């Protein structure tokens with residue numbers, strides 16, 4: 270009860286502080302989803318001596334990236350660290366994700382973490398959280414139709430897409446490739462990760478006069494990537510020289526489809542293959558020359574979320590938007606830097622040492 274009063278006071282203070290800043294709206298967009306509850310047991314630790322209860326409505330389990338994100342949250346919000354985590358895998362179902370959040374409100378958790386499956390449809394349920402005095406922290410993907418959350422921690426997906434385009438431009442110039450005919454395998458429809466990466470790459474493609482032959486959703490899964498690539502191999506046989514997969518699992522599926530169709534890819538192949546996420550096994554594939562470039566999406570938001578919770582517990586006001594740091598990994602050393610939004614960024618040539626240092 271004491272903790273709930275604290276949460277309500279903090280939410281009120283946050284609202285006042287945002288109002289004082291002219292509304293404090295997030296400049297980023299976000300998505301939503303559902304799942305089944307799997308609660309852990311509480312521990313008698315934590316800075317105040319009380320167990321902090323946290324509900325986490327996770328997108329699902331569609332990718333290696335998602336597995337890393339879930340593990341990070343379960344490690345950080347452990348009983349040993351003074352938390353009682355109610356974890357819900359929403360299985361990429363937006364209605365289930367809204368239901369999960371409402372269940373957390375009913376349970377009276379101290380904090381709610383949401384990784385929104387889709388970017389819209391959030392204001393009503395976030396208002397219910399606010400009315401219940403439960404601070405919400407959004408991670409990874411963004412919410413673009415409500416600002417009723419304390420903080421968002423995640424990636425700049427548009428920058429990831431822009432970086433992909435700028436690297437491809439520099440790479441093609443170095444190789445003497447004058448025509449780009451690209452096929453894009455997008456992530457899940459309505460997810461801010463999909464929206465940002467698509468927009469960023471398209472911006473460069475339009476500027477450079479490249480052809481995007483097709484752009485379809487592979488739903489961030491290996492099966493989805495394979496299915497879309499099989500159809501592309503039939504429809505665009507001999508017409509494409511670039512395949513952009515919006516996550517590593519889709520890239521795995523696309524590789525299977527291209528292997529089956531006799532299309533070569535990677536260093537020395539017919540097709541330049543690009544991926545996003547940079548999970549360790551796929552950075553290995555960059556080192557092996559199967560993937561030409563891989564643009565990281567950092568899944569380790571949970572430690573920052575724990576810091577935000579501790580700030581709230583201490584009566585402080587956390588930052589509204591926190592971007593995680595990300596790197597770009599490449600298979601050849603011909604492009605060492607690119608300029609994105611006027612900022613010079615490194616392209617990391619993958620060696621065994623680079624691979625060994627990857628945390629996930």
Ligand code: AHR
Pocket residue numbers: 331332333334335409410462489515516517545546566
């Ligand atoms: O929202 C992050 C994206 O979601 C990752 O790129 C993808 O692997 C995951 O499913």
